[in-house]
Amino acid sequence: MTTRIAVIGAGIMGADHAKIVAQDMPGACLQVLCDMDETRARSVADIYGARHVATDPEAVIARDDVDAVIVASPDFTHAPLSLACIKAGKKVMCEKPLSQKSGDCLEVMNAEEAAGARHVMLGFMRRYDPAYLEMRKMLKSGEIGRALMMHNWHRNGDTPAGDFTGAMAITNSAPHEFDILRYMLDTEATAITARQPKRSDSKVAPVVMVIETADDQIVTVEVNNNAAYGYDVKAELVGEQGSIATNHAAYTRLDKAMSKSVRHDPDWRDRYAEAYRTQDRAFLAWVQRGYYPELASSSWDGYAAAMIAEAGVRALGAGARQEITFIAKPEIYK
Ligand code: ISE
Numbered sequence: 001m002t003t004r005i006a007v008i009g010a011g012i013m014g015a016d017h018a019k020i021v022a023q024d025m026p027g028a029c030l031q032v033l034c035d036m037d038e039t040r041a042r043s044v045a046d047i048y049g050a051r052h053v054a055t056d057p058e059a060v061i062a063r064d065d066v067d068a069v070i071v072a073s074p075d076f077t078h079a080p081l082s083l084a085c086i087k088a089g090k091k092v093m094c095e096k097p098l099s100q101k102s103g104d105c106l107e108v109m110n111a112e113e114a115a116g117a118r119h120v121m122l123g124f125m126r127r128y129d130p131a132y133l134e135m136r137k138m139l140k141s142g143e144i145g146r147a148l149m150m151h152n153w154h155r156n157g158d159t160p161a162g163d164f165t166g167a168m169a170i171t172n173s174a175p176h177e178f179d180i181l182r183y184m185l186d187t188e189a190t191a192i193t194a195r196q197p198k199r200s201d202s203k204v205a206p207v208v209m210v211i212e213t214a215d216d217q218i219v220t221v222e223v224n225n226n227a228a229y230g231y232d233v234k235a236e237l238v239g240e241q242g243s244i245a246t247n248h249a250a251y252t253r254l255d256k257a258m259s260k261s262v263r264h265d266p267d268w269r270d271r272y273a274e275a276y277r278t279q280d281r282a283f284l285a286w287v288q289r290g291y292y293p294e295l296a297s298s299s300w301d302g303y304a305a306a307m308i309a310e311a312g313v314r315a316l317g318a319g320a321r322q323e324i325t326f327i328a329k330p331e332i333y334k
Contacts, residue, residue, distance in 0.1 A: 002027060002028065002029050003027060003028045003029070003067045003068055003284060003287050003288060004028075004029055004031035004065055004066055004067045004068075005021050005025075005028050005029065005030060005031055005066070005067065005068050005069070005070060005284075006031055006032040006033075006034060006054075006060045006061070006063070006066040006068075006069050006070070007021060007030065007032070007033055007034070007050075007069075007070045007072060008034045008035075008057045008060060008061075008069060008070065008071050008072065008073050008077075008081060009034070009035060009071065009072035009073035009074070009077075009095075010033060010034075010035035010037070010040045010041045010043070010044040010045075011035075011040075011072070011073075011074075012269070013072040013095055013123075014033075014035065014044065014070075014072035014073070015044045015047075015048075016072075016269055016276065017070045017072050017093075017276075017280065018030055018033055018044050018045075018047075018048045018050065019047075019048055020276060020277055020280045021048075021070070021280065022048035022049055022050075023048070024277050024280070024281070025280060025281055025284050027284060027288065028284050029051070030045075030048055030049065030050040030051065031050070031051050031052060031065060031066055031067075032050060032051065032052045032053070032054050032060050032063070032066060033045035033048075033050035033052070033053055033054075034053075034054040034055065034056070034057050034060045035055065035073075036055055036073075037055075038053065038055050041053045041054070041055065057071075057073065057077070057081055057084070058081075058084050061081065061084045061085055061088050061090065062084075062088050066090070067090070067287065068090055068091045068092070068093075068283070068284075068287040069081075069085050069090055069091070069092045069093070070092070070093045070094075070280070070283070071085075071092055071093070071094040071095060072095045072123075075097060075099070075100060075172070076099075076100075078094050078095060078097065078098055078099060079098055079099040079101075079104035079105065079107065079108055081094070082094050082098065082108050082119070082120050082299075083107065083108060083111050085119055085120070086108070086111045086112060086115050086119045086120070087111070089115070089119075090119065091119050091120075091121070091283070091286060091287050092119060092120055092121070093121045093122075093123060093279075093280065093283040094120055094121070094122055094123060095122075095123040096122055096123045096124050096175055096176070096179070096297075096302070096305070097122075097171070097172075097175050097302060097305060097306060097309070098120070098122055098299060098302025098303070098305075098306065099302070099306055100171045100172075100306060100309065101306060101310075102303055102306040102307045102310055104306075105299060105302050105303035105306050106303060106327070108120060108299045108302070109299045109300065109303060109330060109333075112299055112332060113330055113332055116332075117332070118292055118298055118299070118332060118333075120298065120299045120302075121282075121283050121286065121292075121293065121296045121297065121298070122296070122297035122298065122299070122301060122302050123279065123297075124175075124176060124179040124180070124183075124297040124301065124305075125272050125275040125276050125279045126176055126179070126180050126233075126272065126275060127179070127180070127183055127275075127279075127295045127296070127297065128274075128275040128276075128278040128279045128282070128295060129272055129274070129275040130274065130275075131246035131247060131248065132180060132184070132235070132246065133295075135184065135235065135237060135244050135246060136183070136184055138244050139184065139237060139239070139244065143239075143241075143242065143244070144237065144238075144239025144240070144241050144242040144243060144244055145239045145240035145241035145242070146239060146240045147184075147185055147217060147237050147238070147239050148217055148218070148238050148239060148240060149217060149218050149219065149220070149237070149238040150181055150184060150185060150217070150219045150220075150235060150236070150237050150238070151219075151220045151235065151236045151238070152177045152180070152181070152219070152220065152221045152222065152233075152234075152235045153222050153224075153232065153233065153234050153235070154173055154174065154176065154177055154221065154222065154223045154224070154233050155222075155223075155224045155225075155227035155229075155230075155231065155232040155233065156173070156224070156225045156226070156227060156231055156267070157226075157227060157228065157229065157230050157231060157264075157266065157267070158203075158225070158226050158228070159203065159204055159225045159226055164204045164225055165204055166194075166196050166204055166205065166207045166316055167313045167316060167317075168204075169204060169206075169207045169223040169225050170194065170207060170209070170223070170309050170312040170313050170316065171309045171312075171313060173223045173225060174207070174209065174221055174223050174309065174312065175305040175306075175308075175309055176233075177219075177221045177223070178211075178221075178304070178305040178308040178309060179297055179301055179304075179305050180235070181211065181213075181219045181221075182301070182304055183295075183297075183301075184235075184237065185213060185215065185217060185219075187213045187214045187215045187217070188213065188214045188304065188324075188326060189211050189212070189213055189214075189219075189304070189308045189324050190212050190213060190214050190323065190324055190325075191211070191212040191311075191321055191322065191323050191324060192209055192210070192211045192212075192308060192311045192312050192315050192321070192322055192324060193209065193210045193315050193320070193321045193322075194207055194208070194209045194210075194312050194313075194315040194316040195207075195208050195316070195319070196208070196316070199226075203226045204225055204226060205226075206222055206223060206224035206225075206226075207222075207223045207224075207312075207316065208220070208221070208222050209221040209222075209223075209312055209315075211308070229264060230263075230264025230265060230266065231264060231265045231266060231267045231268060231270075231271055232264055233268075233271065234246050234248070248265075248271070250262040250263060279296075282295065282296060283296075298333050299333070300329060300330070300333035303326075304326060307324055307326060308324055311323070311324045
């Protein structure tokens with residue numbers, strides 16, 4: 001039976017998910033494309049052949065002809081729309097972050113607990129990226145012994161908006177690293193410090209964070225939203241017997257004017273195209289077969305990322321190390 005999916009949000013990410021549902025997910029169809037801006041919804045719906053266009057997300061979630069939902073509307077709508085999906089008894093693939101407020105994440109977790117099952121899978125797509133997958137596999141196989149450190153670099157060509165701040169780098173961009181470090185090292189973050197160098201212009205400067213884990217490892221995270229040269233995300237795990245770094249495959253190289261060069265991706269959509277497809281297919285498999293995807297980020301992971309981000313913002317503001325203390329992990333996320 002075909003799974004009828006509603007995509008909520010027709011912006012950059014909504015359009016991307018709509019494309020995946022329409023073109024790369026056998027067994028699914030793009031049932032509804034919903035956006036507050038009807039013209040925008042219609043234009044994306046027309047490109048990818050959505051059956052219906054709508055403007056009210058809550059009404060879409062409640063529709064009888066919608067089996068599952070992908071939420072890709074603005075960040076502040078993620079938690080309320082996830083709650084609406086839980087209420088409707090539908091599974092949702094919600095873009096990250098679940099919320100920038102850990103309290104909102106707790107509300108979603110409480111609703112899932114009350115419903116007696118997980119309903120939410122979060123779009124921390126890097127878990128499905130081949131480079132991170134291979135890194136994890138090598139670490140688990142014992143190739144580098146015990147992991148001591150993980151270094152992360154997260155660079156964007158430039159900021160999405162002129163008024164982007166260091167705090168936003170922590171709450172909007174860095175949650176990917178907060179999620180991947182927990183997933184890679186299988187442990188929790190316990191403390192964070194955050195500092196920024198000073199730029200000579202008014203653009204937001206990089207934020208550099210040092211995170212401590214419950215297993216006494218150190219993780220560094222550089223988020224540079226104005227790296228000027230392109231989208232560049234990389235990581236290195238340093239173990240007691242070696243290290244593993246991610247590589248990004250480039251299919252071409254330009255030789256010209258006595259030099260050789262490889263292109264950088266303009267943004268995350270190209271860089272993680274395969275990860276997004278694999279993630280969305282895993283969501284479909286969950287909807288159709290009922291097994292929560294092994295790699296998926298849950299509401300608990302969304303809560304953890306929000307807790308680290310909140311502590312990171314405090315650390316940046318105070319110029320001092322902040323401890324991070326999670327609630328005990330509820331049974332349904334174990
Ligand atoms: C951005 O905010 C995102 O949400 C993307 O997923 C991420 O890859 C990008 O670097 C962020 O800045």
